[in-house]
Amino acid sequence: MASSVQILLVGGTADGQTITVELDPNGRPPLTHHHLGTGGLADAHIYELENVQEDAQEWRYRWTGPAV
Numbered sequence: 105m106a107s108s109v110q111i112l113l114v115g116g117t118a119d120g121q122t123i124t125v126e127l128d129p130n131g132r133p134p135l136t137h138h139h140l141g142t143g144g145l146a147d148a149h150i151y152e153l154e155n156v157q158e159d160a161q162e163w164r165y166r167w168t169g170p171a172v
Contacts, residue, residue: 109133115167116149117141123165137165146172 107127113119118139125133133153141147151165 107131109163111137111153112164113137113139113151113167114164116151116169118149118151119167131161133163138171148172 108124109127110122110124111133113121113123116139123137123139125137127133135153137151137153139149139151141149148171150168150171152168153163154166156162156164
């Protein structure tokens with residue numbers, strides 16, 4: 105069974121929401137998250153993974169902009 109973790113979304117339309125993602129075999133979440141808006145893929149926003157603390161496995165996704 106894969107491990108999962110909740111990660112905070114920072115910035116953009118989903119600011120403050122959390123999502124649950126599965127961790128890879130190395131214990132890391134996906135590098136990006138595509139957050140769908142009300143218009144589906146046409147309204148998606150991209151969030152990139154960043155460490156909250158370098159020495160801890162604590163992450164957040166920071167908004168980088170619209171997908172299109």
